Amino acid sequence: MNWKRYTALLLPGLLLAGCYTAPQRPLDSAGQRQPAPVSSVPDNAAVVTPAEERGIQITAYEPAPAIPLTPLHSRAVGALLKTALEQERTDDLNGAVGTIERALRIEPRNAHLWYRLASLRLTQGRHLLAADLANKSLTLAGGDVALKRDGWQLIARARRAAGDVSGAKVAERKARRLQ
Known part of the structure; x- marks a missing residue:
């Protein structure tokens, strides 16, 4: 029969039950156990005390103020x-593009520099290159939400200027999600 299976399941439970000890009440100064506290409230009744009585302060959730992230x-x-x-x-x-490119040779993982270069390329009318550079900035932006939002907005402007209206709308939606 399946008694071996039941024994295999029951034996660990019995072993663990044998290790159980009931919670102990503290000893008083004479070495005797203190009696269990007597309550006028039935055991099955829930006692709810106000938060102020328990020393708990309840406040509404307020998000942390936005700290502007300055590029380091x-x-x-x-x-x-x-x-x-x-x-x-x-x-x-x-000259500005060349200077930013020199700065990128010093700090190639600086997302703000990539964004700055993308902005300059957009001003020069190099729309597809500007979108690619802004995308590079997005990959390095980490948790800088403002930089990511600005990057998506720049990509939207660059794509719209290049004639990619649907791509611009996608980038604008992504920028709006970050606001």
């Missing part, structure tokens, strides 16, 4: 960014 970069990259901004201000877009 070395001093050399900071100096190059400053130079690139000055070059862009004086309409030297090719």
Whole structure:
């Protein structure tokens, strides 16, 4: 019969039951066990005390304030960014692109630099290249939601300028999801 199967299931349970010890009440100063506390509330009744009485403070959920994430970069990259901004201000877009590319050789995993380069390429009218560079920025952005949103918006503008209206709409939807 299947008594072997039942024995195999029952034996571990019996062994564990033999290891059980009932919870102990603390000893009083004379070494005697204290009697169980007597309650006027029946055992099956639930006692609910207000949160204030238990010392619990209840507040509504408020999300943490958004902390603007500033790009962290070395001093050399900071100096190059400053130079690139000055070059862009004086309409030297090719010089600004070259300066950002130099900064990327120093910090190739800096998502903000890739976004900046994509923005410059979009301004130059190199739409497909701008979308590709913004996509590179997205892959390196990590948890920087603002940079990701800006990247998707740049991709949408670049695709729309290149004539890819459906691709632009997809990128705009992705940007809206990050707001």
